[in-house]
Amino acid sequence: MNLSAYPGIFNSSNTKQRGDTAMPELKCVSQSIHVDLKTGCDIKNITQEVNNVIKENKITIGMVNIFVIGSTGSVTTIEYEPGVVEDLKHAINTLAPVGVEYAHEKAWHDGNGHSHVQAALIGPSLTIPIHSGKMKLGTWQQLVAVNHDNHSRARKIEITITGV
Amino acid sequence: MNLSAYPGIFNSSNTKQRGDTAMPELKCVSQSIHVDLKTGCDIKNITQEVNNVIKENKITIGMVNIFVIGSTGSVTTIEYEPGVVEDLKHAINTLAPVGVEYAHEKAWHDGNGHSHVQAALIGPSLTIPIHSGKMKLGTWQQLVAVNHDNHSRARKIEITITGV
Amino acid sequence: MNLSAYPGIFNSSNTKQRGDTAMPELKCVSQSIHVDLKTGCDIKNITQEVNNVIKENKITIGMVNIFVIGSTGSVTTIEYEPGVVEDLKHAINTLAPVGVEYAHEKAWHDGNGHSHVQAALIGPSLTIPIHSGKMKLGTWQQLVAVNHDNHSRARKIEITITGV
Numbered sequence: 001m002n003l004s005a006y007p008g009i010f011n012s013s014n015t016k017q018r019g020d021t022a023m024p025e026l027k028c029v030s031q032s033i034h035v036d037l038k039t040g041c042d043i044k045n046i047t048q049e050v051n052n053v054i055k056e057n058k059i060t061i062g063m064v065n066i067f068v069i070g071s072t073g074s075v076t077t078i079e080y081e082p083g084v085v086e087d088l089k090h091a092i093n094t095l096a097p098v099g100v101e102y103a104h105e106k107a108w109h110d111g112n113g114h115s116h117v118q119a120a121l122i123g124p125s126l127t128i129p130i131h132s133g134k135m136k137l138g139t140w141q142q143l144v145a146v147n148h149d150n151h152s153r154a155r156k157i158e159i160t161i162t163g164v
Numbered sequence: 165m166n167l168s169a170y171p172g173i174f175n176s177s178n179t180k181q182r183g184d185t186a187m188p189e190l191k192c193v194s195q196s197i198h199v200d201l202k203t204g205c206d207i208k209n210i211t212q213e214v215n216n217v218i219k220e221n222k223i224t225i226g227m228v229n230i231f232v233i234g235s236t237g238s239v240t241t242i243e244y245e246p247g248v249v250e251d252l253k254h255a256i257n258t259l260a261p262v263g264v265e266y267a268h269e270k271a272w273h274d275g276n277g278h279s280h281v282q283a284a285l286i287g288p289s290l291t292i293p294i295h296s297g298k299m300k301l302g303t304w305q306q307l308v309a310v311n312h313d314n315h316s317r318a319r320k321i322e323i324t325i326t327g328v
Numbered sequence: 329m330n331l332s333a334y335p336g337i338f339n340s341s342n343t344k345q346r347g348d349t350a351m352p353e354l355k356c357v358s359q360s361i362h363v364d365l366k367t368g369c370d371i372k373n374i375t376q377e378v379n380n381v382i383k384e385n386k387i388t389i390g391m392v393n394i395f396v397i398g399s400t401g402s403v404t405t406i407e408y409e410p411g412v413v414e415d416l417k418h419a420i421n422t423l424a425p426v427g428v429e430y431a432h433e434k435a436w437h438d439g440n441g442h443s444h445v446q447a448a449l450i451g452p453s454l455t456i457p458i459h460s461g462k463m464k465l466g467t468w469q470q471l472v473a474v475n476h477d478n479h480s481r482a483r484k485i486e487i488t489i490t491g492v
Contacts, residue, residue: 023187026190026354026490028328030225030295061358063393063488065227065291070302071243076448079445083432084444091445093426096255106246116248117255119242124305127291127393127455131358136486138398141452145423158293160227162190162326162490164355192492194389194459229391229455234466235407260419268411280412281419284404289468291455302407322457322464324391326354326490 037147062163074122080142201311226327238286244306365475390491402450408470
């Protein structure tokens with residue numbers, strides 16, 4: 001698909017208007033991926049996994065939403081190198097430290113009061129533009145999933161796309 | 165609608181291609197809800213209110229954006245139980261405490277300098293996948309609206325959906 | 329376009345069903361803007377720039393995603409007045425202060441360890457409803473881009489729209 005021929009605008013009615021140079025219509029894709037994450041804070045690069053979903057569904061342009069199922073996980077973007085990963089873990093554990101008193105603990109005694117607060121502050125959802133058949137990220141910018149829980153988790157992550 | 169027949173991909177052109185097994189086309193829904201919130205930090209479960217909008221508009225699959233109008237409100241997801249609610253309030257009030265000096269106060273004297281900073285850090289927007297006619301959340305994960313302001317607010321929240 | 333005639337729901341199939349009162353079909357717009365930002369923390373109001381993209385593409389209703397390319401930038405909304413700008417900078421610099429030790433520094437020595445952590449915590453992405461041909465924000469709520477880097481940046485920001 002020659003993007004330069006369609007400068008930035010894609011209209012699902014074009015199929016009927018343009019005849020032989022028909023464009024694909026807007027699609028909605030909904031798919032899950034599963035990501036194994038270690039005891040929190042664990043930060044994992046999931047850029048390739050999400051780009052695979054975009055490629056499998058032949059989406060060229062649009063937006064993709066990445067959503068972590070569960071209240072002790074989150075998503076963000078970082079330069080995925082060991083230093084930033086360590087620094088971000090430190091910052092997250094400063095926002096809601098392990099080992100201080102949490103009201104959640106008094107009732108549930110599952111030791112993950114900090115996990116809930118950390119995940120709510122970072123947030124479970126990220127929406128990223130798709131261009132040329134993959135997420136449009138910076139060269140040194142990767143999509144990461146974070147497990148804040150106090151045990152390892154096989155996280156279910158929902159990938160929802162609107163695009164052509 | 166039998167989702168299993170359409171493994172994860174919904175194309176607005178299918179109506180014309182599939183004849184009797186026609187699929188609905190992509191819709192865009194835009195609607196407001198109003199949520200009464202107490203003096204901040206107040207955290208309210210609005211999962212049912214947003215699911216009602218999805219149901220009324222007969223959306224089965226897609227994505228829903230929840231956006232708080234105003235600069236002293238925010239949205240996130242948590243396990244909505246009294247302990248986590250208390251812990252999250254405490255963490256938010258640590259990020260930007262009440263009673264310290266704010267530059268906003270010097271000019272406006274409305275006592276809500278902390279509210280503005282808290283809301284900007286948590287963020288006014290969340291996008292969540294829709295599946296089987298409702299938000300696809302974890303069992304112990306609810307959508308919450310937060311009022312950070314120093315008085316009660318009848319918050320206007322925009323619900324915008326792209327889906328089928 | 330008379331919005332009151334279509335209470336909140338827009339269906340891309342309506343063109344074929346309604347004849348003379350045909351509605352526009354769902355479009356996908358993908359465009360970049362460039363924003364000059366000073367050494368971080370710099371906070372700039374980009375509301376007008378994004379509304380211009382919406383207007384140029386004649387989108388009336390839908391959702392717009394704003395995404396900062398690069399791992400040392402972020403987006404949020406604030407009441408854009410000098411006091412809140414100062415307060416938010418202070419809060420961001422408290423989350424990940426300049427001048428403390430960062431693991432990123434040990435390997436890369438580029439002095440921006442704090443920038444990476446700050447940007448990951450605030451987040452690179454925001455999705456905002458479009459109504460009446462512009463972003464539906466509160467009266468005292470503006471969209472801002474933040475540069476956290478330790479030098480000025482001409483930031484590329486992706487604007488992706490789904491709407492009619």
